[in-house]
Structures are given as C-alpha cells and as structure tokens.
Amino acid sequence: MTGYAQVKGQHGDTAFTISLKSVNHRFLDLHLRMPSNSDALEQKVRRIFKERLHRGHIELTLTLERSEAAAVSVNRELVAGYVHAFRRAAEELGISGEPDLNAIFRINGVLVAAVEMPQGEAMEAVLSAKMEEAIVLLNAMRAHEGEGMARELRERMKQMERTTIEIEKFRGAVLKAYLEKVQSRMQELLGAQADPDRILQEAAMLAERSDIQEEIVRMKTHISHFLGLLGDGDEVGKKLDFLLQEMSREANTMLSKTSGVAGEALRITELGLALKSDIEKSREQVQNIE
Numbered sequence: 001m002t003g004y005a006q007v008k009g010q011h012g013d014t015a016f017t018i019s020l021k022s023v024n025h026r027f028l029d030l031h032l033r034m035p036s037n038s039d040a041l042e043q044k045v046r047r048i049f050k051e052r053l054h055r056g057h058i059e060l061t062l063t064l065e066r067s068e069a070a071a072v073s074v075n076r077e078l079v080a081g082y083v084h085a086f087r088r089a090a091e092e093l094g095i096s097g098e099p100d101l102n103a104i105f106r107i108n109g110v111l112v113a114a115v116e117m118p119q120g121e122a123m124e125a126v127l128s129a130k131m132e133e134a135i136v137l138l139n140a141m142r143a144h145e146g147e148g149m150a151r152e153l154r155e156r157m158k159q160m161e162r163t164t165i166e167i168e169k170f171r172g173a174v175l176k177a178y179l180e181k182v183q184s185r186m187q188e189l190l191g192a193q194a195d196p197d198r199i200l201q202e203a204a205m206l207a208e209r210s211d212i213q214e215e216i217v218r219m220k221t222h223i224s225h226f227l228g229l230l231g232d233g234d235e236v237g238k239k240l241d242f243l244l245q246e247m248s249r250e251a252n253t254m255l256s257k258t259s260g261v262a263g264e265a266l267r268i269t270e271l272g273l274a275l276k277s278d279i280e281k282s283r284e285q286v287q288n289i290e
Helices: 039-052 076-093 101-105 121-169 171-193 196-209 213-230 237-257 263-286
Strands: 003-011 014-023 028-033 056-066 071-074 111-114
Touching (some): 014 121, 028 039, 121 263, 171 263, 213 237
Antiparallel strands (some): 003 014, 071 111
C-alpha cells in the first residue's frame, strides 16, 4: 500500500530528516539512501523495518545537516566538463573568452558539502527511535488506504456471493439440458428404437458427473472465510490470496462441468465468467495487503 512519512530530529550539532515513501509490492523491498559511513546503522535499520513491515516497496532517505561549517569538496569532473564545453563552443563560434569559475561554482552539484554520519551508540539510538516514529506515521497512512481497499473487497465478495446464489438457481436447468442433449443424440443414432429409460439413465449419469453443488458450497465457504479475515488485524494478505486461488479453481470447475449446455443452463457460463472477473480484480488488490 502507498504512504509517505517524514520526521526530523537532532543529536548534538547534527540535525537530520528521515523520509519514507511506500508503494505497492508483493514482498518487502527496501531501498535505503543514507550518508556515507552508515554501514552499521544500515543493518539495524533493515532489521527494524523487517520486524515492522511485511510488504511494499519502501524508500528511506536519511539526510544530515551540521550546524558547524562542513567540509566542502569540488566535483572536478563536472567542472572540467563545463570548462571543456565552454572552450569548444567558443572555438566553434569564433569568439574569445574564458569560463568564469564563480559562475561554474554556482551550478548545482559542483560544490558538495560532505556530511558524514556521526559515530556512536547515542546517535544510533536517537535515529532508531525516529525510524520507529516514521514507521508509525507511514503505517497510519497505509492503514487508511487499507480500510478503503477492505471496503471495496467486501463489496466485491458480496457481489460474488449473490452471483453464486444465482448460479445455484440454475442447477436444475443443467439436468434438463443434459436430458435433452442425450435424448437428441440417442434418437439421432437409434431413431424410434431409442429406449426412454436408457435415455434417462444416461442423462442422470451425465448430470451427476456435471453436478456443481459441491463447488457452490465451497465457493460460499471461501467467501465467508474471506470476509472473516478482512476483519482480522493480523497479517492476512497471503491467506486472502490463497482463498482467491481456491475460488478461481471452483469457478473454473463450474465452467468446465457445465460447458456445452444450452438453453437456460447457459446462464451459468455467463455467471461463472463474472465470478472469475471479480476474483481476478480481487487478486490484484490482495497482492498489496499485508
């Protein structure tokens, strides 16, 4: 789920800003932008995030500011590039002149203030506490988005429940459709010699193999379980994804068992395809739920 958080703090003469940005991702994908000399802190930060977050592409940016004058370095390659470009342009245009170093120094990226991470347990403790604070703010925004997503998923599950009930109404039409299909086929092959009892027997066997009552019951159970998990505060994303896979399997079986039927029973195909559409839309959303 998406979210953004920013916190500021200070330790001694070093002020800092922690920015977090989260976008949807199936797994936890951490990208850290931290000052140089932060290796020890980076390991601790990764551990904190893995304990508190489970999914999402997370970008963390830690910037430092010193109240005292910081050492300034010159990006020599960038300066040389500007000087070379100036002289080449002057030569091509036939004009005289030399580049102004003061003007070059005003170009973004030429002068770099080097601020390194202060070492020590006290600084790490302050930063870790602020990281926790930022995660709380980030999760609050993600939770707000999650509430809206949960509402939409509940509405979709309710629609799927109505669709399943509608499919159940056409179960009887399937038997009738198979009876007519078998009767037509046997009369085509045997003509007047077709045995009505044999026709009924064949139709009954075919209808039994094509009965979708079990799939309907399991679909209703999965939907009920899904709705129950949406109200659970624990990590449920993977459970919801598994249930949707099972629902997709039931919908596919319904469509397979009722393929080739005609008349009123053909409505099951339309409803089954609607189920599959809602399931796929739900799966896209569930990939982003922890």
